[in-house]
Amino acid sequence: MTEFPEGVRLSIPPASSAKGFARLSLRIEASVDPLSIEAERERFGNRLEIIEAGPALLDEEALRRTEGLRLVIHVGASSIVDALARRDAMDGARIRWIIHAGDPQSMARCLRAFARRGADVSLGLRAWPGLPDATIESLLIAVDYYLHDPILETPIRPFHDFLVGETTSSRKDLWELDDALGGRDYFIGAEGSVELRTAGRSIMLGTTDSAYESIHAAALDHSAKKRMAGFISSRSVCAFCGHCRFCGGYFEDGEGRTRCEAWKPAFAVLQSEYARGKGEIGMLDARR
């Protein structure tokens, strides 16, 4: 494996360029040392596009050293004051906020703090060290906020993606959304091998000499074609779940175990509200 500082991992987001491995994403799970960012930027040059890290990225020095990069910042309620205090320093920065909140009050405060006009906000699909995991209660608050807040200023993902998928032809499941959010766990080995590692599984996809598109297509191909077949043949709970069309079995670990308990009620509310909204619009159309 290519050696990185502990807690630092390289991944590959969807290519914004058509030319192979043009762009990389650096995920830093340990507390961020601004000097390490400098070293990684030097190592990868302009191939480094995204820095994904926790609230430590809100440090003034870290923000300065990541200028020009896209940032994916994982935050919780304890980050509110720091994040809002740094807002001026972040003007012009491209930031995706990933919210992690384990209780309804923290979720409510985080949404009000980060879901501002024009902001890019997602709820944390994957756990982040040091930040709480989502709970049923916190996600129900989040979906209620998304659906009913009087002044909703920005879409909350993945809920908004669900509605976009239902109302347009561009439906994406959580695998594809996660890919777009900040990159999968493509591990790059010292000899240039590229593996997809997620939820305990490891799939060889090619080498760093391969074009990105073929790596990505192989990963998606493997996921899309094999996943549902695997669910059905193994009689996994996902095969029989009403949310699988959107979830895509994202929370299944490859051995039939799922970790979607916190999300299912929120998905159910979304589906129910969508169906109700469709019905109301139908009635309005009939009255016109």
Add this chain to the structure above:
Amino acid sequence: MPTLACDCVCDYCFDAEGATSVHRPDWSRRFAEIRALAEALGVAELLLHWQGGEVMLLGSTEIRLGLGIAKRVFEGAPFRVEHRLQTNLLSYDREWAPLIREHFGGRLGSSFDWPNRHRSRRGGTLADFADRWKGRFDAARADGIDVGVIALPNDASIEAGAESFYNWYKNAGVLRLQVNLPFPGRGGASAFPAKVDFELYADFMEELFDVWLSDDRAMELSPFAQILDRVSGRPASLPCVWSEDCTKLLLAIGPEGETAQCDCWLAGRTLPRFGNIAELGAETILASGSRSGLAGRSARLLESSRCGLCRHWGLCHGGCPVRALSFEGNVDVPDPWCPVYLRIFDKALACARGETYQLLLQ
């Protein structure tokens, strides 16, 4: 604020001492300092609100001189400059009209609370004030000046009822009315009983909203018009009391260069200020601890007060810090007028939903 001197005594005024001496400001210096502040902030537009005290006590000749100096100082500035005038109107006469048309866009702001129970000229009566104000208001309008009026409802307004309140202003010819909610100024004044009944004020404001809607929104009534626009998705500038960070919008500079967040903070002599810009310079003023403390207020309220859980956070942001400080002695608490704000916001949302439904049916 070219002067803090005033010819009136108002029970609820935040200027407890009530300065009377009018000194000619050092226009060049003050405007140079304002330009430095504006450039340090990188603003695209500078609105200079001329208010006091009572600005007209300086006389139209002095104000015209000041405006001329302002034009010279701001020449070539990387921002647009606009002037606004706020006055008690008692000194208005026809001589002011050309100046107001030329430099203030033909409009000015004034204030009158109906019924008048708390405002009088020095040595005068409540009735004298009311009569003189109305006479000056009519004169300004006859001269083609557009007069916007701020009103602070008092206990007598509540008792008379929202419809009477509204109709008085409408019959007086007021086309632009802004209803503000008062806060303790001098302390112990008759304007504020021991405890303000916020629910009574909430009832009053909700009723006023209804009266205005029933009148087909015949006058421009703030804050209702702006809130309705905002919740309906139309562009709107809400009053500064609901801004997320008023330090990004406002700064007051007094006749001697003293600075504070706004006129309320500056004229309220016991309230925290940012320092004297003549001594400290723009960068130091903007970095002052008092100012950054105010700037962080909304984040602190979000993190740890009931505001962070409120469905109307996106409209209110915890309300006005000077109101929180004046009532509760602490800026890091929600604005005590919260019960009133909630009613107004809910009313506006219900109205906007109704309008949207009607549009969908068309």
